[in-house]
Amino acid sequence: MFKLIYTQEPRNSRGIMDHVSCKGTESSLWHCQAEHGNNIQCSKQPYVVCSDSVEVKLADGPGRCAGRLEIKHEGQWRKVPAKGWTEDQSAAVCKQLQCGEKGKTEKFSQGSGSFLSLTCPTNKKISKISECLTANSNSNNQFSDQETEAVGITCEGHKVVFLNGTCSGHVGIEHGREIYWLSGSKETWNQESADTVCQQMHCGNATSFSFNSSADMINKVWKDSFSCSSRKKSLFECNQTTPLPPDHQTSTAHVKCSGNIEMRLTNSCWGKVKIRVEGKEGDMCADTWTEDKSVKLCEKLNCGTPIKAHNSPRDGDIIIKSLHTTSQTTDLTQSIFVKNQDNDNSCNQKPAYVVCSGSVKPRFSIPSYKCFGNIEVEYEGKWIPVCEDALKDTNNRNTICQELKCGDAVETLPYFGPAADKLAILNLTCTANANSPLSACSNITASTAACKHSGLRCSEWRTMVPDKKACSGTVLVHWRQGPSAVSRENFSETEKEKLCQDMDCGGHQSTNKSHPQTIEIDSFWNKRFSCGKNPGSIWECENKTTPSRKEPVFIECQKEPSVSLSHNCSGEVRIDGVPVCASNWDLSYAHKVCQEKLCGNAVFIKPKAPSRGSGNIYHVSCEKYHSIIGQCRRTKGKCDTNAVFITCSESVKFRTTEKHGGVLYVSYRDKWERVCLFNPSQDLNAKLCEEINNVTHSSSKEDKQVNLETTLEFTDVTMDVKRAVKQRSCGNAFPATISCYITEPPTPPPPTRPPIPKGPVIVGVIFLLVVVILISSFIRLYVRRVRESRALARMLPGKEMEFESGDYEDVMDKDNEMEDFSRGRFRSETEFVSENDGRSVSSLPYDDIDEADEARPLTFPATTAPAARDINVHEDGVTYEVEDPQESYDDIDTVPETAQTTAEVHDSPETQHDLNTAAPGLVKRDEDYLEPDQDE
DSSP states (O other): OEEEEEEEOOTTOEEEEEEEEOOSOOSSGGGSEEEEEEEEEOSEEEEEEEGGGOEEEEEEEEETTEEEEEEEETTEEEEOBSTTOOHHHHHHHHHHTTSOSOEEEOOOOOOSSOBOOOOOOSSSOOSSGGGGOOTTTTOOTTOOTTTOOBOEEEETTOEEEEESSSSEEEEEEEETTEEEEOBOOTTTSSHHHHHHHHHHTTSOSEEEEEEEOOHHHHTTBOSOEEEOOSOOSSGGGSEEESSOOGGGGGOEEEEEESOOOEEEEEETTEEEEEEEETTEEEEEBGGGOOHHHHHHHHHHTTOOOEEOOSOOOSOOOEEEEEEEOOTTOSSGGGSEEEEOOTTOOTTTTOBOEEEEGGGOOEEESSTTSEEEEEEEEEETTEEEEBBGGGGOSHHHHHHHHHHTTOOSEEEEEEOOSSOOOSOEEEEEEOOSOTTOOGGGOEEEEEEOSOOOBEEEEEEEEEEEEESSSSSEEEEEEEETTEEEEOBOTTOOHHHHHHHHHHTTOOSBOOOOOOOOOOSOOOOBOSOOBOOOSSOSSGGGGBOSOOOOOOOBOEEEBSOOOOEEEEETTEEEEEETTEEBBSTTOOHHHHHHHHHHTTOOOEEEEEEEOOTTOSSSEEEEEOOTTOOSGGGSEEEEEOOSSOEEEEEEGGGOEEEEEETTEEEEEEESSSSEEEOOOOOOOHHHHHHHHHHHTTSOOOOOOOOSOEEEEEEEOOSSTTSOGGGGEEEEEEEEEOOOEEEOOOOOOOOOOOOOOOOOOHHHHHHHHHHHHHHHHHHHHHHHHHHHHHHHHHHHHHHSOSTTOOOOTTTOOOOOOHHHHHHHHHHTOOOOHHHHHHHHHTOOOTTSOHHHHHHHHHHSOOOOOSSSOOOOOEEEEOTTSOEEEEOOTTOOOTGGGGSOTTOOOOOOEEOOSOOOOOTTSOOTTOOOTTTOOOOTTOOO
């Protein structure tokens, strides 16, 4: 039987037979009606495909009766698409291959050939697959090798040899769904037969072979025996004897091969499927890999169960096309392997790839913050975040906390840090079993679908923070019950160095300074610390020993983070000169910055494009116990939003449209804007006026409704008006106005002198009167003595008169004397004598002189230089004694400067003397002097 396919014939072709028309009963083509001749022009040339020219095979399978269906059509092997394939078509193939009456579809390697389109008749049951070939079968443009799967068939006549161990064990035969065991005897089970089995299993050669009896196996002995006398690819190619001899029915064959087969994943519990066979290791083809095989492999590697892989490699070194298990297979290494031939690209070089749940492990992103922070899960070798939805279930949260030895879950936290890769754990299903790890959870699925990432806080959370600064101070452990100090016991330089590194503060700075305790410590952490080699964090140094010393640890690291604003009390927030990302930023964080910079409180936050790009800037997350920004968690990374700009209250400015009031304007976000209506008290109005007093005023007047986005919110009258500024819209409204009526301040009264105390004045007056009375009494006494001396001098002779130093004064002209005193000097003796040479007092009666002396006041100079007492004798015999002005009595020192010196005139019996003749006791003129206080 044949089938004709007509193709186009060139117009100038010639034939000897044309327009053939057969009824089907003719014995040959020549008996059919046709036109004959040598010059007949043919429009078409006949094309014939005979059914016997169509060949069928099952390729890349474990045996002749299982594999990928391929049809040889027009001399080329082509594969068949699985779409639309039926069981009747499988049965036709199996019958044609003499592999039984039925067949089932199964996945095998896809091969490298093109597809062949089949169209089977629907009105009858086919006996051969060639009946499905049509004139359009060669048109395969509708198929894509990447999208179309090739059909694979396992016929019911399929049988395969296996070992019940890896490269050793009893020899079994699987036929259909039944398991049989190969009989053994000295005649058939020999070295050649054993080698053939080992080689067929890719296990080398047989190192030993035997036959033994087993009751379970004897009941299912294969019906044929095989005797291999030469190297064969399969046991079924050897000579076989049917039926079995009687002695073959009591023993079964057993063999131990020289080789071994190993299977693993490239990264412990995830990666490419690696197979080592016949001394070579390579990859497994992904085309024939199934989920059931993944389950067996994960179980064999103690890696839990397989989970959905997100990524898979595109190429590999394929050495195994497929592997096939039997009902007796407990380990994939016991499978029947189909090797990939050299230069065979039928697998497209795509390796099998498996991810087991045992590769999934949780962790907190920052190790120094124990048991809280971002949750990350290791998935396919990457640490990826967890979606918030996956942590909504309490069992899921508790499973993570318990696996990390952190107690139970307390709460979910906002995700902190740079945006991670889009891949995240989307689904997670865990049980309530406290002993189950995350790898035991089912439905662990990673996805690139957009989701909100999340963190987690467990009940055993804790972290270490210095008390005052970011990188120095008394070390405190903050945990659920509050702060506790860390004991100095065993907390050496090694532990301090590790803590400084965990806090991103550089290394520890050793100093010999003593650090007094600056805080009151209520409790100490109940564990000591001892770091071994290369700990991951300071918490890996924690042990269960309770410290006995109650002395706190003081730490001082090498660097301290510097927080700054780009414009005094406003601008871009920076840490060590690096901008801060607006993601996760909070108003309370802004307050910390403003307060640390002595700029009041924050009144405005605005994300702006960072000045130096968003590729590597700080992300910050603070807790309640962080007093300054430097203590907060921080990490660098890409920022998907913008940098943080803030305005502190100290940079807020006010102004009005008029000098003494008007529409109120405020500047707090780089522009002047009007304010929503508010009702300030008199005190608040005065505070606003004080702020406006020295500000330039705008001249415009506005009285219409406008869209307002700023308001002033006062909590109390003592509030700083700058801190009352809030960005809060009140829609279209009239802007707020204030009045500042400033009056000229009154002229202050002249300062009044404090009243003089009466008590001291009265005491002073009384004291002065007493002094005056004493001086007056002294002067009267002194004058009386002078008079008595003068009277005595009159009665005594002139030669016997004695002069007592200090008792008399030379008579001087009052006016000249006062002039000299006022000039601060005394006249010399020569001047004094010369002045008095022409002067004569003989005409003066003694009584008159006494009266004059008595009437003349005494003078007691207190500040003039001392001078010797001079005795001057005139021609009339009158002697003048001038007393030394500095020689005075203590009581006289207090006499007022207005006192005058009194000249005394002494009487002498002789009225005439020679001026050149010295009297006894007197010295010569201008040469000799009377020594004071000396007698002749």
